[in-house]
Amino acid sequence: MNDTPASDRPRIGITLDREEPGGYSRLPWYACRENYFDAVSAAGGLPFALPHAPELAAHYLDFVDGLLVTGGAFDVDPSYYGGADRHALTSTKDRRTAFEFEITRGALTRDLPVLGICGGQQLLHVVLGGTLIQHIPDYVGSAIAHEQPNPRHEPGHDLAIVDGTLLHRIAGTTRIQVNSAHHQAADQVPAGVVVSGRAPDGVIEAIEAPAYRFALGVQWHPEYSVSPADDLVMRAFVEACRDG
Numbered sequence: 001m002n003d004t005p006a007s008d009r010p011r012i013g014i015t016l017d018r019e020e021p022g023g024y025s026r027l028p029w030y031a032c033r034e035n036y037f038d039a040v041s042a043a044g045g046l047p048f049a050l051p052h053a054p055e056l057a058a059h060y061l062d063f064v065d066g067l068l069v070t071g072g073a074f075d076v077d078p079s080y081y082g083g084a085d086r087h088a089l090t091s092t093k094d095r096r097t098a099f100e101f102e103i104t105r106g107a108l109t110r111d112l113p114v115l116g117i118c119g120g121q122q123l124l125h126v127v128l129g130g131t132l133i134q135h136i137p138d139y140v141g142s143a144i145a146h147e148q149p150n151p152r153h154e155p156g157h158d159l160a161i162v163d164g165t166l167l168h169r170i171a172g173t174t175r176i177q178v179n180s181a182h183h184q185a186a187d188q189v190p191a192g193v194v195v196s197g198r199a200p201d202g203v204i205e206a207i208e209a210p211a212y213r214f215a216l217g218v219q220w221h222p223e224y225s226v227s228p229a230d231d232l233v234m235r236a237f238v239e240a241c242r243d244g
Contacts, residue, residue, distance in 0.1 A: 009046035010065035010241035015103070015120070016049055017072040018096050036070055036117075039223040043234040045241065050103065052095050057103040066214075066241030067107040069100055071118025071221065075184055078134065081126045087134035089183065101127060113214035113240040115233075118182055121217030125207055128215075129190030135183055136203060144201045148180045153224050156180035159205050165196035166208045166216060170236040171229040178205070178220035178227070185219065214240035 014037065016030040024031070030051060040047040047068075050060055061067075074093045078086050080101065100120070104127045107114050116124035122132055133139045136146055148156030155177035161168050168174060186204040189195055197206030197218070209215040214237065222230035 004044050006046055009044055010238060011063060012040045012045040012047050012066050012068055012238065012241060013050045013060055013064035013103075014040065014047050014068045015070050015096075015100050016051060017070065017074075018052060018093060032070060033223070035223045036068065039225065039231075039234045040068065040238065043231070043238040045238040050099075052099040054095075054099045054102040057099065057106050060103060061106050061110060061112065064112070066113040066115070066237065067103060068237070069104055069114065069116045069120030069123055071120055071181070072096070074119065075134070076119070076123055076126050076132060078132075081131040083131070083134065087138070090134050097123070108209075108212060108215060111213050113237060114212070114216070115214075115237040116217035117223065118219060118221055121207065121219050122182075122184055122186060124215065124217040125186040125193070128193050128207075128209055130186055130193060130207075131188040133185045133187045133203075136185055137183075139187075140185075140201055140203060142201060143203070144199060146180045146182050146185070146199070146203065152179050152181060152221060153226065154179065155226050156220075157199055159197050159199060159220070161206070162194075162196045162198075165194060165206075166210070166214075167196040167206050167218075167233075170232050172232070173229065176227050176229040178218075178230075179224055180220060182219060186217075213243075 037047040205219040207217045222233045
């Protein structure tokens with residue numbers, strides 16, 4: 001248990017998912033797995049949930065010390081990165097993406113630390129000017145199973161980390177095991193973005209933008225703590241938020 005006093009914990013805004021009526025409620029409802037919040041708390045942060053209100057993004061950013069953009073079972077609308085065609089398996093959540101795009105862009109403008117996880121990595125890549133592969137099996141020859149069949153708290157594949165990158169400095173190694181739950185991935189890499197990790201089939205699994213205090217996107221889910229590097233990523237992010 002992390003016994004850091006609340007007054008010493010940087011405030012971390014965590015984006016939520018949104019579901020249509022049914023299941024939990026007859027009305028639309030927000031959702032987020034507990035382990036996102038638990039991982040931030042364990043790393044020394046004070047987590048806060050961020051509802052989808054693009055018009056309030058600047059006010060949220062006045063309050064938080066850093067931003068964690070979560071994943072989810074949906075995709076960034078291709079219109080955000082100039083995608084002329086929409087793949088049949090691309091599904092979107094328009095208000096969520098509008099909010100996450102606005103608050104991520106605002107966080108980068110203020111040079112607040114940003115950590116994008118899974119879909120959050122893809123969102124960060126798009127905000128930074130990149131494009132996405134809309135369905136890996138259709139675009140990557142001999143692709144591995146990026147939607148791993150085994151449980152998410154187990155590793156799905158190896159990851160090669162690029163020497164000398166922020167991710168390498170955090171993890172202290174050039175090879176780790178990660179879990180995997182995605183069908184899209186970063187594609188064209190814009191100026192100012194560095195690819196810091198790839199899967200065995202070459203798919204981009206980590207990006208970073210060195211011009212910012214801390215701007216890191218990881219395609220896997222470090223909140224599951226599959227490897228020691230996962231905890232190091234969370235701690236490095238929270239410490240960057242503290243340093244501001």
